[in-house]
Amino acid sequence: MRRMLTLVSTAGLILMTGIGTAQTANDPIATRKALMSSVGAAAGLGGGMMKGEIAYTPAAGKAAIAAMNASAVAFGDYFPEGSDQGDTKAAAAIWSDPDGFMAEINKFAAATGAAMEASGRPGPADIDAFKAAFGPVLATCKSCHEGFRTR
Template identity: 40%
Template sequence: MSGMAHADAIADRQALMKDIGRSVGAIVPMIKGEKPFDAAAALAALEQIDADAKKIDVATMFPAGSDKGDTEASPKIWEDMDGFTKAVDKFKADAAAAAAAKPDSLDGLKLAFQQVSANCGSCHQSYRLKKN
């Protein structure tokens, strides 16, 4: 695979993670009480996280060699591809469950989102390099 293809894989996964981040950014202020609960906005964000999660194709987005370049992806991804793939699969399942829950209250949103955000945190801790 060429360097350009690696750059594309890096760009694709960064764009997808940014999109997930935007959706998380719509939910977190509701959970923190900084914004009023909005069932439609919460569901739209959960559905977008689910749609984005479904687009994560580990083989395509994290090909061998794409740990080099402008990326925060940790070499641990390629050292533990099986563990990383399991983490992605769990995120996909939990994102789908959260969207399917269609929370209609703040407590429901907190419950639905809790596992999704736990996946983000644990995966980033294990498989993402810290920015300096």
């Protein structure tokens, strides 16, 4: 799970640390669910701007991308043995097919890392630039949920 840290931007690491220490000291299930909740919120923000329901600004675009990147980078660290039991929708395949799960995480982190790079400091200049950066990130949700999340 450490390999993907090479994909990380420094900004992502700082954000990730903030999330990690804010809550859930020793509860990997709660932590990974909170990370995915923030992914869901960022998808709502980014998707809302893409549909024109929320006014686009570069800063808001950058916020959606940075939140995704931080969670993508952190997510894989919260699946220790035994955490398949409890209030979780993590599928058994995560532990029986760790390489397959890692591949999905790497795809997600690569897409968010590329979106960070495309953003620059101020964020994507306009909604078209944002769509180009954020669309590939949204394209990574489904295959991981289908393979590695129960319904």
